[in-house]
């Protein structure tokens with residue numbers, strides 16, 4: 001569009017009017033999160049995230065959250081979404097289902113789609129592993145900035161709130177709800193897993209993805225595999241992944257996550273060995289067995305961005321290194 005001088009002047013003249021109008025629209029931002037708590041056992045509900053990337057349309061609500069009722073009243077949350085607004089809505093749903101206040105919010109790991117909702121709670125009731133707190137201190141504000149850029153008004157009022165309580169691995173009881181806490185890692189440096197005793201459910205956080213490709217921005221694949229082996233050995237009935245539907249078998253999501261990580265690592269190593277560039281590696285064929293896995297191409301391309309330079313450095317040592325002066 002080419003603006004005539006007259007039209008430009010007209011726009012400038014309108015600006016003082018247009019600005020308050022824009023602000024007024026922001027005040028009445030009508031985005032609403034929808035919550036559909038699915039009962040998955042005695043006093044436990046899964047609130048599903050969208051199996052999508054973070055985009056404005058979903059308000060960043062892409063991670064699963066879990067609500068558990070305390071026998072003595074009140075609720076426990078495992079993860080609380082991407083924003084103040086999401087977490088306030090989740091808390092209202094939980095308090096209605098559990099006939100009492102949210103007593104404790106467990107944070108599975110640092111990523112903003114799980115963690116930034118903690119802004120809605122008194123930090124004293126928000127609990128995480130020490131490693132998660134350290135990672136949030138390092139990365140939290142950067143994540144929040146990125147989320148504001150994508151999600152704008154969905155994020156209003158959301159600030160990084162550091163957890164005020166530390167999770168110690170072992171048995172935990174909250175108003176009669178008995179949990180086992182495990183300190184694992186691999187998806188991030190601190191991956192909290194809870195096992196709910198009453199329902200035999202593993203709350204795996206992002207150590208397990210199900211029919212949704214694993215995200216790897218902070219991954220250590222060797223540690224992740226070890227953690228999956230630990231989860232597979234637990235006596236349990238079912239598993240809630242960080243993303244994707246409930247796994248009623250308790251084993252399929254673990255196996256699929258492991259399969260994806262093994263394929264990914266092997267495929268990227270092979271791509272480097274073949275001299276493919278990053279764009280070519282991101283276009284590699286994805287095996288048919290992952291046909292039902294959502295966001296497979298998207299996460300492959302993100303994983304190329306996370307890992308490729310490191311694999312190249314490892315497999316293709318500098319030819320001027322070790323020659324005595326190592327300059328340049």
Ligand SMILES: [Zn+2]
Nearest residue numbers: 109111206215
């Ligand atoms: Zn994550």
